[in-house]
Amino acid sequence: MAEIKSKERIEFKRISPADKALYESYYPDGEERGCEFSFANLYLWGRQSFALNEGHIVLFSQFSRRSVYPYPVGKADKKAVIDSIVADAEDRGIPCRITGLSRGARDTLEELYPGKFSFHSDEGSYDYVYNIDDLADLKGKKYQAKRNHINRFKDACPDYKAEPITEKNIDLVREMSERWYKEKLEENPNADYKMEEAALEKAFRDYKELGLEGMAIISEGEVLAFSFASRMSQDTFDVHFEKARSDIQGSYAIINCEMAKYIRGKYPDARYLDREEDMGLEGLRKAKQSYGPHHRVEKYWACLLENGYEY
Numbered sequence: 001m002a003e004i005k006s007k008e009r010i011e012f013k014r015i016s017p018a019d020k021a022l023y024e025s026y027y028p029d030g031e032e033r034g035c036e037f038s039f040a041n042l043y044l045w046g047r048q049s050f051a052l053n054e055g056h057i058v059l060f061s062q063f064s065r066r067s068v069y070p071y072p073v074g075k076a077d078k079k080a081v082i083d084s085i086v087a088d089a090e091d092r093g094i095p096c097r098i099t100g101l102s103r104g105a106r107d108t109l110e111e112l113y114p115g116k117f118s119f120h121s122d123e124g125s126y127d128y129v130y131n132i133d134d135l136a137d138l139k140g141k142k143y144q145a146k147r148n149h150i151n152r153f154k155d156a157c158p159d160y161k162a163e164p165i166t167e168k169n170i171d172l173v174r175e176m177s178e179r180w181y182k183e184k185l186e187e188n189p190n191a192d193y194k195m196e197e198a199a200l201e202k203a204f205r206d207y208k209e210l211g212l213e214g215m216a217i218i219s220e221g222e223v224l225a226f227s228f229a230s231r232m233s234q235d236t237f238d239v240h241f242e243k244a245r246s247d248i249q250g251s252y253a254i255i256n257c258e259m260a261k262y263i264r265g266k267y268p269d270a271r272y273l274d275r276e277e278d279m280g281l282e283g284l285r286k287a288k289q290s291y292g293p294h295h296r297v298e299k300y301w302a303c304l305l306e307n308g309y310e311y
Contacts, residue, residue, distance in 0.1 A: 153250025
């Protein structure tokens, strides 16, 4: 793919699994970013496109009829690539919104363009990142409740097995996913799972090409819970999906624990699991906080003030 010079309109192309190696060659290891920058998430969710520009991967994302530019990925001159993004937004007649900024990226943008951008943040978008040993071992008093949930699960399903997701069992996992969504829609007909269902179906279809790692909890030939994750950096895996039978106590706790054990065993250099954001949902926030995150990934977005737009 030819690199584009900053004076030209950026010609983006849709992301495909074949672009994984190229994207990850530009992704600086050790630079913490949110889960939205994992290649799997870029491919699975929404309409995401990219181009090579000024020594960076430049991303263009469209969600709910809103277009944004995630902070460019790469180590080259940030001023040159941001200039090209500003010019591209002007050419398209859209607000210049740059998303997914870490605190350091926010400071860099302000230093390069003093007073030109307004900055915003929403704690509901911050990722929860956990020490993988904490989730795998559940040691100590603070995890007593989690161990109790798992023991109740084991009492209810004593013959369960934790198995990696492979071609041999992926159809069973897909069947469980379909039942999960059907039951949720029966409980709440107004719920909207279309985007998530579409993303998960792509994960089932392209899990090998995306480098996804999956675990399933199986009892008596039925999948009771499953999880998908992928490597985000040398020491961090991102957990993309986690579904479990809500009528069996401890099913979420056990898939969480078994996934951590599996990743740790297969990838000894993995130190953290990014379990993504809570989206401002109180129930989800309490659940994620209950596992004692090691830290959270702060995220900001920026709007070019001269556009006259706010996010």
